[in-house]
Amino acid sequence: MTPFTEKVIHIIKNIPQGKVMTYGQVARLAGSPRAARQVVRILHSMSNNHHLPWHRVVNVKGEIVIKREDGFQEQKLNLEAEGVEIENSNKVNLETYQVKE
């Protein structure tokens, strides 16, 4: 496990319940502003997760972007269970729910 990967995992683990971060935001906090896709890759490869609240990471528009076969419903249900409201069946309001930096 590389330092960048460890940082990313640490950051995601610290997203509070009922809050979300974007892929790019996680990358930025981990010190690589343009490595959003790498954050995606890490999450994807760890989808059989190490107790990671992966469902609290969404894209820059607040959308759930997982394919249905993977965990779309799971992510949605997990978020709703924490009190996060889903608009238009796939979107969270970042104004309200995104962790401020």
Place this chain on the structure above:
DNA sequence: GCCATGGCTAGTA
């Protein structure tokens, strides 16, 4: 060569 992005233009309405 992968990836669950993101930021930009082109081009429609």
Place this chain on the structure above:
DNA sequence: GCCATGGCTAGTA
């Protein structure tokens, strides 16, 4: 809707 981005893995040598 295009494509640059980047850290990592797979898989060859």
